Amino acid sequence: MKKNSMWSLKLNTASLVLIPAAVGINYIGKLFAGALKLPLWLDSIGTILAACLAGPIVGALCGAINNIIYGFTLDPVSFIYALSQVGIGIVAGVLAYKGKMKGLVGSIITGLIIACVATVVSTPINIAMYGGQTGNIWGDALFTWCTANQFPTWLASGLDELVVDIPDKVAVTLIAFGIYKALPKKLTILYKNDQAIESLD
């Protein structure tokens, strides 16, 4: 029973309503990062948090819906990158469920794994869309250097994405972990699907 519940597609209302809130958190994270002129995007805090709270399916849905919404509000190219957000949601959900996101070290490792997955999913899209670039100055500088030194495109592009993703995803995972840790149990229990009603009769 417990084993199945991580992948259960039957979501309760609380988990469903968590999705728009998580997308909103992503959006606000990005706005605050922009307003404070921080050098990172910080735009997947909600996805990771939702994945921790309600599992990989909700995490994946958050990621997908996040980018669909970005597609409608900022840049239609985001639709295509929904795939990498889905990857982030699934990985975070699975790792959190397996209890890997406990403590600082666990979160950093989780962040690194998330960054790798995001890179694996995004790189082919980057290559198909932009010949391998990401649009980030530092990443693209590395890409240029690699290209000029005859690296294969997939490697140059992968490294480009990775240098951008590692600091961002590690930071985001740490922030999500910090918030998750402080959440009252009364709230987090609502998103679990396997509660039963005890009888007092």
Place this chain on the structure above:
Amino acid sequence: MAKIVVEHLKYRYPLTDELALKDISFTIEPGEFIGIIGENNAGKSTLCQALVGIIPNFYKGAYGGKVFIDDLEVAKHSISEVCRKVGIVFQNPFNQVTGSKLTVYEEIAFGLENMGLSRTEMMERIDYSLKLLDIYQYKDRNPFDLSGGQMQRMAIASIIAMRPEVIILDEPTSQLDPQGSEEVFRAVQSLSQEGISILMVEHKMEKIAAYSDRVMLLKDGKMVAFDTPQKVFSLENLEQYGVNAPAFTRICKKLGIKNQKNGCYPVTLEEAEGAINLLKNGGIADE
């Protein structure tokens, strides 16, 4: 019209040790207006949510006893079935807006679409409830552009459209300004005149005294009193239960003015006015 029967209701939230409701039993007749009072954490909201099945079906936890709305046993049915008979309105109007609809009209339709009603039936019910709550003129507005009072009336209208036989209002005015609260109280009165049973949790004791047929006083998850407002507000140890009687009752208590017929203190503006006038014109105070 539905009758509510609660038998030995007990409930404990998940992850807590103490019962939030401790063996509560009562019966409410069809069409009654019930005021529920008590201090914070007395169990008022928990009781409200138990009547709709949010407790135990949303929160889980530990549950005992039975709640019947007519012959429907609440805990044994899903919330979506129970909500056809009992509607509930909460304190914060913002959090009750679905957020997925762009106009007030569509917002009201949300519950009706879920019930699977036909279009014509929906439109008829929406028009009726918008007019009953006096917000028909805002039907094309975005729900979030309404004032607090209007938004709360929209929340009530969206419940009314589902034609429940009982409506529960959990502090419906505490987030509103005086004008907004007045709008909501007037709306609640018109519901009561339609014959709908009403249970209302409220901290404004003057309002409770003015509207209620009976008042239920809770303390620490137990029902302490359930009687007419005059009887409940005349209780000597009321403050011990974290409740302050209406200003009118407190004045009359201090002046020792009791209603000769039932031996209770006046609880409303009108009763107090009458009693004090009587005193001035030669009536006798106890002191």
Place this chain on the structure above:
Amino acid sequence: MSNIEIKDMYFSYTENEPVLNGINLTLDSRTTAIIGQNGAGKTTFVKLLKGLLKPTHGQIFWDGKDISQMTVAQLAKYIGLVFQNPNDQIFKGKVIDEVMFGPINIGMSQEDALDHARKALSIVGLAGTEDENPYDMGLSDRKMIAIASILAMDTDVVIFDEPTIAQDYKAKEKIKQIIRQLKSDGKMVLTIIHDMDFVAECFERTIVFAKGNVLLDGPTAEVFAQKEKLTQAYLEPPHVTQLCNRLGYQQTFLTVEDFVAYVKRTLKK
């Protein structure tokens, strides 16, 4: 004792939609309630005092010094504002850390901040909860934490925005006590509030805002005596005052005690 003088203050978010239309007020040591319906400009007014907004025209003087152009951070040392919803500010995992956040920001040492925070928590009746998670506590307690987090900053002026919303009798009594304590400590107290009975019992002065103007200003009893003007601002007098009006009394009483004393006196005659 300090005072705040507001001279000919105007404010609007967008042109053609004025929120405040030329406010002239002098705030002094009297505890003051600001009432009026939503949208009358009350919250905008306190945000201007706090420096969160800048007046489009006019000045604010504190003891003769123009503060209308000071930054929020500079003003934080002098003016504290308790926001309506405690969830808009609480972010620490422990009550004590939350309450110490403000004091440390305005430059108090760790020890002073701890000291002030402890004191503030005991004033709001939450001594002993220092190590709890604020979100494990009820909303009513979180409101008290938010109050404590401003009290701990030990500002000369304390402003409350709707402190009594959704509070029960006991909590309201506690807030009354806090306001009285602040007054006796020589602080200036300003409160936006909808609960007229509370205003009647707790505030010496009442200012009524309506449509961006000051409609009424004076000792609380005088303000509540102006029936027509109150109706104009969609306000009802306190319940005791309503009873006075019904009985046709000339005097305006605000509290149960005053009313009872008066009736007893007249009856003796």
Place this chain on the structure above:
Amino acid sequence: MKSISLYQDKNTVIHRIDPLSKILYILVAIIVPFLLASQIASAAFILVSIIILLMGKSLKRTVPMLGFSGLILITVVIIQGIFRPDNVTPALVLGSVVFYKEGLLFALGISLNVINILMSFSILVLTTKPSDMVETFVRMGLSPKLGYVLSSVFQIIPQMTETMATITDAQRSRGMETEGNLTTRVKAFFPLISPVVMNSLITTKERAIALEVRGFDSKQKKTFLTEVKKTRSEKVIKIVLAAVLILSLIGRVLIWLR
């Protein structure tokens, strides 16, 4: 209320077209040039999209959207033009910098592709009310619950943006600095983001309950307040689009067989 969607309410033929047709158009505009491996096809679709956007009075609004991708495309031209490994034929010499033909052509292909995708999506995004689109999907069989989730995001984000402003005010009122060096700004992030998260999670719980008491979890088959209007022209549009797709598929097979 502010809306975060890029959609603007205008009364044009394009606005009235079924969202499904617009989605079909996006698929055709992306798949056909890919199948035919033809840059001319991309260019042709860009032209068609521009005409449709003009008819929908929405062409100007694509400019800000082009901004972000446009910037990347410029760097693509520069980087590929100069550094692409298979560069051999110099095409343009600017001082000591040499642009090569192979790299530039590659960059041209990429640019046409990206602009084509952007423009075809723009038609959908700029001329379709998000709620209409969600409803279309729900009628087609998307779970009404996911439909709810999608359409509520559009309204919930502006609400959260407002909360964000209040939270910023509340923390600044307690003396927190939001400007200054990097450490100050990094330190400010947590006090700002945590209340947003807490607030929205608490709201989530209340909203979930409010939805449940309005039958959100009902097993009953859902009905709709709004009516669907199906016109003949809609059918024609869909058939034409499908035909284009099939023809290009046949074309691809023919090229492959040759």
